[in-house]
Amino acid sequence: MILIALLVLSFLVFFHELGHYVVARMCGVRVEVFSIGFGKKLITKRIGQTQYALSLIPLGGYVKLKGQDDTQPLESLKPSLESDSYRSKTPMQRIAILLAGPAFNLILAFMLYVAVGIGGKPSLLPIVGEVKPGMPAFEAGIKPNDRIVSINGAKIRTWEELDSAIVNAKDTLKIEIERDTQNLGMQNLEVSLTPIISQAQNVFGEPIYRNLIGITSQRAVGIVHYQGLESLSFGLNETLKASTLIAQGIIKLISGAVPSSEVGGVVSIVSIIGKASQEGWVRFFIFVALISVNLGILNLLPIPALDGGHILFNCYEMIAKKPPNEQIAYYLTFVGWGILLFLMLLGLYNDIARIAQ
Template identity: 65%
Template sequence: MSIFIALLILSFLVFFHELGHFMVARICGVRVEVFSIGFGKKLLSWRFGQTQYALSAIPLGGYVKLKGQDDSNPKLKNYEADSYLSKSPWQRIAILLAGPFFNLFLAFLLYVAVGLLGKVSLLPVVGEVKENYPAAQAGIRAGDVIVAINGKGIKTWEELDSAVVESQGELELTLQRGQGALKENVSVRVLSIEQEAQNIFRENIVRKIIGVRSAGAVGMVHYKGLDSIIFGIDESIKASTLIAQSIIKLISGVVPSSEVGGVVSIVSVIGLASQEGLMKGEITQLLWLVALISVNLGILNLLPIPALDGGHILFNLYEVIMKKAPSENVAYYLTLCGWAVLLGLMLLGLYNDIFRLLA
């Protein structure tokens, strides 16, 4: 059941991506010949207007086929009025960007929903104060709840950590101390120091700290009204940045190729999250993961690989700058190379997926 839900979710993400291409193509006057969810043999199809809609046998992707665009044979050209190639490079770029943009926009909506519904988060409760560090010197104690930084309220330990890392000069922390009738608000000023640490990619870095550790308290954190929109924007930016950094680290060799995952990993992770989320009633856990995967799809499709949206955008930018389209043969062989790279990455992801399952 969980695998079925995972495939439905993945198909929905692909549908939303292709819907972006479809809508902007139609706005630009390009005929969409096929809109398919899945690849391979068409199991179910129907025609509405000039477009054939289909559900295909392999539910691990999808595509829209625009008139005049054929990735399988880039040498086939069509310049009729409703053809993709008859449009200006900027219109083509808009059509290509629409898919990734729809994925990112969907992720933003999902993050807003998570903020409104509530997310289980690590609360800003101090568990340990290290001796001779800025926090101890400022009078911060174990059990203190940090409720505001420089007059701005915070709700999670992550917000506290970000504020310290990004701090410029002293921070004014508002603490909630004590329980019941003895509860009081205390204001302290603390200046962070730099210390060696490791980032999520296990690289040695220097980061700012104040010398506190979390008490491990967790709770449901809600964001209402405008705060939910700000939360959605912040999380979308953080997820996009993390995925872009991961790609760069993978190319540079910091992240090993064994970390590359394929569709099997995506389906299994979504399936596990959907099962746990439905069992515990924590639907926000599933929404959070779906938002992250939607960002992943959006960013990956912008890679400058000719078989992906990013590669086609690169060709059109070349045409804008050079005032002429790339050589037919160059575009053809670059597209073949792009498909080879993409196929290689898919096979690597599948190999790693199978290895993880057997390990």
């Protein structure tokens, strides 16, 4: 289980670094080292101007670009006359190189979600459980065990699609339902209703106001397949949904809406991946895709030790027409590494606390 988790984490970071590598080469930047793993290099092979290495600590990897050195951040701010140096490139080219890592993580997540869609995702089916008296669904004649087939002509295959259609409704909904009657067998009926706005809770447990029609799920689960262009649409929607959820979670964490005890570390990740690997390839792919999105979004945070921080420096250079002040950049980078270390220790502390419970 631990070995699988380490391999997955290494592959995700490798794919992230592959993004930096590919775009750096496209921009004419020399890649001096491409390592799988950190620490002491166990196996090395030089191909062209790049040294490829397998290193001791199997947690991810890194690429070292000519003219870019995270251990000496001030050096990366100084211009260079060498055409194959990272420092000789325009701010836009450098931003493209920096964005490529997170972008590759999102692309990987998209491909995994597409595979899940084609293979079949276990989903809650749009079958009604309870109908609340006095609510629009009750008044329209919807009954328990009815299956929602379509809303306003759009096919509904999962409870999530049903919920999304209700939440985004602007006016009256035309709902096609499939009902199993004892005497007449399966019947297709159409009802019209207008959702009401009422208080509910979001995924973070916060009170919100949203459209409701007064039904609950029967909790029936089925395998839903997406073929052809549908699988691409499914993959894109799942990637966007995961990205939005993670970004919202970060904002809620910073604002205090989500407690710091929810922050997890590498132990939690290893545990989740290990459990997912035992529950079939579909669930495994879903969790790996989610972690890949998480890695991509977190690297875009404007912390100088991350890709987002370097992007911020380059944006400043584009606007001010000069590199950031070296001393300020140095202190910001130092603070950035401090923030990352704090988050790592917090995640580890929370992991240990959960195990001890």
